[in-house]
Amino acid sequence: MEIDAQDFIQVLSDKIKLYEHLGITVAELNSHRVVFNVSLEKNLNHKGTAFGGSLYATGVLSAYALVLAGLKAYHIDTENIVIAKGVIEYHRPIDSDFTIVCEFLDLQTEQAFYQELQDQHRVRADLNVQIFKEGGSGGRSLGASLVGSFVVRM
Known part of the structure; x- marks a missing residue:
């Protein structure tokens, strides 16, 4: 199920102040998968590459977005x-x-996550994030990966 990206962006802007500084555009946002496109220019380090803290922050925000959706x-x-x-x-x-x-591995994993939250009023699960470097000729390569253990409570 899709949620309105503009509503989500407003939530991030209101509640996560770092969001507006990271150069994120939302390419896909639903309960199964989130895709962000991120500007290197907003996240440069002294070497002309993406700052590690920015990679971490944008990765965590994508997992937060997945759960919120x-x-x-x-x-x-x-x-x-x-x-x-x-x-x-x-x-x-x-x-x-x-x-x-x-993204969730599959629909069953997604449904189990939210069912546990509804049954137990709490869920803790690892969410996997992949960060891809855009390459020439439309290709891309894995630049970083993040595993975040998220806790959600009702």
Whole structure:
């Protein structure tokens, strides 16, 4: 189920002040998959590549967006979403705009996540994020990956 990207952007702008500085555009946003396109220019480090903290922050925001979209799709009235632990691996420097992808492995995993939240009023699960460097000829390569352990409470 799709949620309105503009409504989501407003939530981020209002509640996560860092969002407006990261150069994110929302390419896809639903309860199963989130794709962000991110401007390198807004996230440069002293080497002319993406700042590691920006990669982490945009990755965490994509997972937050995935959960928020799911809460709306499953009609669960909470925004109590926190990251309990995040581990990022930097595979190669990112020297171009980049794409963030966060998605549930499959529909069954997604449904189990929200069912546990409804049954237990709490769920903790790892969400996987991939950060792709945009390459020439439309190609892209994995620049970083993040595993975030998120806790949601009702």
